Amino acid sequence: MSEDVDLPESHPRYESLLTRHRIEAGVDRGITSRQGLIAQGRGEAFDYLLGERTIDSADDAERAAAAHLLSADHAVVSVNGNAAALVPGELVELAEVTGADLEVNLFNRTEERIEAIADYLREHGATDVKGLTADGRIPGLDHERAKVDADGIGAADVVLVPLEDGDRAEALGEMGKTELVIDLNPRSRSAEVATVPIIDNIIRAIPNITEHARDLRGDPDAQQDAIDTFDADSALTDAERTIREGDLE
Ligand code: PTJ
Secondary structure: OOOOOOOOOOOOOOOHHHHHHHHHHHHHHHOOOOHHHHHHHHHHHHHHHHHOOHOOOOHHHEEEEEEHHHHHHOEEEEHHHHEEEOOHHHHHHHHHHHHEEEEEEEOOHHHHHHHHHHHHHHHHOOOOOOOOOEEEEEOOOOHHHHEEEOOOOHHHEEEEOOOHHHHHHHHHHHHHOOOEEEOOOOOOHHHHHHHEEOOOHHHHHHHHHHHHHHHHOOOHHHHHHHHHHHHHHHHHHHHHHHHHHHHOO
């Protein structure tokens, strides 16, 4: 993970500095929006209180998410400017292991940024990247934010949306899709409307979902069990309690 930045791994805030650097570099490359910097800052504050670790209830959510992706008819991993900057190769690997499509889907949509993110994912090994056709619409949203590929998110039964705006998360849920949301704020609207809210840093969440998918692949009973035993409300309550009890040392 340290190939792109000169940071001492011994630094106590190594992961956090690396993450910031990637978001900054994402803005410089035209991948991440400037609002992405603000979103990252907000996420970091929650992560600090969570202890910058994957709590047990988030690990359960990551296992359930892996099971949903594997058992879907058509799963799509939605990629925005923050996700692409932070975990490009890890997203490609997750899509490969679960058979999901990758679709670039932006809140602050511009054609330049869509192209730049698709190129960046291809540089990291993606062969097919959706999001450029934009011939489908999410009902109930204004024009630019509503654009999706009709044969991508438009046709998906399961969608993984990292760091999503609440409005769009709600609108996607209303389309009847199973929504898997990664968000460090357990009380964000996106987390609250998700079938599976994953309260974890995307940097840890994506590789861990992939690891669970490798473990669950080819075992429909274990997939069903991971889905059935996951309880979204108690995962949200557990994350909120952990954050509230978190210390500021
Ligand atoms: O690239 P675009 O145009 O699609 O825009 C992406 C952002 C993230 C800028 C856009 O969707 C946005 O403005 O989102 P919000 O409303 O700021 O919400 C982002 C949520 O992600 C917040 O609840 C943050 O706590 C959370 N978050 C930020 N960084 C991380 C995170 N969650 C997990 N891992 C992170 N690294």
